[in-house]
Amino acid sequence: MHHESRIRIGKINYTNVWPIYHYFPHERFGSRLEWIEQVPTGLNRAMLAGEVDMGAISSFAYAESHERYELYPELSVSALGNVNSLLLFHKKPLEELDGCTVMLPTTSATTVNLLKIVLHRFVGVTPHYVYAAPSLDTMMKHADAALLIGDDAIRASWSDHPYEVSDLGGLWKRYTGEWMTFAVWAVRKQTIEACPELVADVHESFLRSKVAGLQDPEPIVRKAQAEIGGTLEYWRGYFRNLSHDFGPDQRRGLSLYFRYAAEQGLLSEDAPLRIWTDNSVTR
Numbered sequence: 574m575h576h577e578s579r580i581r582i583g584k585i586n587y588t589n590v591w592p593i594y595h596y597f598p599h600e601r602f603g604s605r606l607e608w609i610e611q612v613p614t615g616l617n618r619a620m621l622a623g624e625v626d627m628g629a630i631s632s633f634a635y636a637e638s639h640e641r642y643e644l645y646p647e648l649s650v651s652a653l654g655n656v657n658s659l660l661l662f663h664k665k666p667l668e669e670l671d672g673c674t675v676m677l678p679t680t681s682a683t684t685v686n687l688l689k690i691v692l693h694r695f696v697g698v699t700p701h702y703v704y705a706a707p708s709l710d711t712m713m714k715h716a717d718a719a720l721l722i723g724d725d726a727i728r729a730s731w732s733d734h735p736y737e738v739s740d741l742g743g744l745w746k747r748y749t750g751e752w753m754t755f756a757v758w759a760v761r762k763q764t765i766e767a768c769p770e771l772v773a774d775v776h777e778s779f780l781r782s783k784v785a786g787l788q789d790p791e792p793i794v795r796k797a798q799a800e801i802g803g804t805l806e807y808w809r810g811y812f813r814n815l816s817h818d819f820g821p822d823q824r825r826g827l828s829l830y831f832r833y834a835a836e837q838g839l840l841s842e843d844a845p846l847r848i849w850t851d852n853s854v855t856r
């Protein structure tokens with residue numbers, strides 16, 4: 574086995590990706606795969622640095638470096654409307670946040686920019702943004718609003734707090750009517766060239782894992798309750814609400830987000846969605 578045919582796969586360390594990873598057939602690959610678990614911005618950086626070869630990254634991070642990557646079809650973290658784990662906690666209505674301080678989590682790339690689009694383009698306010706570690710109490714000491722993502726947002730939503738809560742997936746749907754894709758499955762072009770067959774095998778295995786997760790979500794639900802807390806019903810609803818598809822609806826919503834991000838100067842240019850297709854010779 575040469576060095577090239579080993580792949581390092583990123584895994585976001587939030588429950589939202591579990592339905593895709595839970596039933597992954599590790600035994601088929603032996604030592605050919607290595608798993609690297611981090612918060613989204615950690616994986617975004619590691620993919621860019623070539624320390625990770627493929628896996629889930631923020632959709633915004635794909636757009637920033639799209640010429641280096643291709644996207645696995647049919648894999649994403651998406652929603653049409655509320656997500657329940659992308660939450661802005663705020664002390665006053667969104668319309669009154671002009672000039673106020675809004676804290677952004679250092680873990681997120683897609684959702685912080687989605688918030689900037691929603692507040693600037695749709696609500697018409699321009700707050701002052703400050704990045705901080707994802708802790709609701711600490712963030713709110715110095716601010717009028719704080720954004721949290723992933724399991725940090727879920728835990729904070731269960732805590733006893735006095736704030737209004739706005740769901741970023743819900744806001745995006747309210748103003749655009751569209752789906753939003755928060756994470757995509759990117760593969761480095763170098764990796765596709767170096768080991769096309771393994772890249773194809775891994776894609777097929779992720780798709781099988783996803784189908785198994787849809788057919789039998791209960792083990793994932795129980796694991797989430799055991800590790801994070803809450804009720805089984807909460808987690809059933811949470812996973813039902815998410816979509817891990819990346820078809821025409823999700824792609825249309827994501828393309829609109831990229832266009833708005835470029836128009837607002839958050840991206841230097843609009844980004845095409847370059848979808849990987851299986852060109853490996855053995856298939």
Ligand SMILES: C=C(O[C@@H]1C=C(C(=O)O)C=C[C@H]1O)C(=O)O
Nearest residue numbers: 613631658681682683684723755
């Ligand atoms: C649904 C979520 O989507 C996420 C949000 C991301 C971001 O804002 O950059 C990246 C990956 C996903 O984990 C979530 O974190 O709850």
